[in-house]
Amino acid sequence: MKKKVLVSACLLGINCRYDGGHSYLNELENDDVDFYPVCPEESGGLGTPRPKAEMQDSAEDILSGNGKIVNINSKDVTKEFIQGAQLCLNTGIEAGAKFAILKSKSPSCGLGEVYDGSFKGKLQKGDGIFAHLCRKSGLSCISSDNISEIKKTVQKPKQS
Ligand code: SF4
Numbered sequence: 001m002k003k004k005v006l007v008s009a010c011l012l013g014i015n016c017r018y019d020g021g022h023s024y025l026n027e028l029e030n031d032d033v034d035f036y037p038v039c040p041e042e043s044g045g046l047g048t049p050r051p052k053a054e055m056q057d058s059a060e061d062i063l064s065g066n067g068k069i070v071n072i073n074s075k076d077v078t079k080e081f082i083q084g085a086q087l088c089l090n091t092g093i094e095a096g097a098k099f100a101i102l103k104s105k106s107p108s109c110g111l112g113e114v115y116d117g118s119f120k121g122k123l124q125k126g127d128g129i130f131a132h133l134c135r136k137s138g139l140s141c142i143s144s145d146n147i148s149e150i151k152k153t154v155q156k157p158k159q160s
Contacts, residue, residue: 002034005154006092006134008103009037011144016042020049023103025144033154036095040108040130044084046077053077055107056117059132069107069129072119081108085130089137099153100134104145111135111143 010017013024016039028035042048050071057067068078085108092100102109110128115121127135134141142149 002032003099003154004034004036004095004097006036006038006088006095006097006100006139008101008106008109008144009039009042010103011101012037014039016048018048018050018052023144025150027147027150028101028154030154034095036091036097038088038091038130040081040084040088042084043087044077044080044082046080046084051075052119053081053107054115054117054119055126055128059127059129062129063132070117081129084108085133088130089133092134092139093137098140100131100139100141101150101153102128102131102134102141102143104143111141 010023011025011028013022015022051073053069053071055069061067068076069081071077102111104110105114106128107114108128108130111131113123114126114128116124142153
């Protein structure tokens with residue numbers, strides 16, 4: 001049976017990034033994996049392109065109602081981020097995915113580090129909202145920066 005992998009849609013070449021582009025990762029080219037591409041920000045109703053957004057608080061605080069995400073125009077987009085993340089997680093659960101490959105640094109998909117809320121390109125420790133929900137639900141989460149782990153997860157073992 002094919003491995004089922006939830007994946008940030010921009011990593012498969014879908015133009016869903018805030019700037020209208022994608023973050024295609026050719027290590028994901030593999031017909032032996034069933035990919036389930038999701039974009040939490042689009043699913044939350046934020047269009048593409050859209051103003052850049054950054055977390056002002058940790059994912060835990062934001063999800064418990066004690067924090068927010070704002071875009072570069074100071075608009076609060078917390079509700080859209082949370083709704084989109086939950087919808088995308090449901091897609092993965094319904095599919096029976098055990099893995100999630102997530103775009104690094106994003107306020108939705110970032111794993112381990114995200115932009116710090118200053119819109120100055122600075123990073124801080126933490127997960128994006130969707131990444132946090134994926135981890136909590138028990139999915140094995142892999143950052144798009146972790147190429148060796150991605151190869152191990154999605155690529156066929158070489159035949160000897
Ligand atoms: S990083 Fe996540 S939210 Fe951002 S464009 Fe890619 S899939 Fe969408």
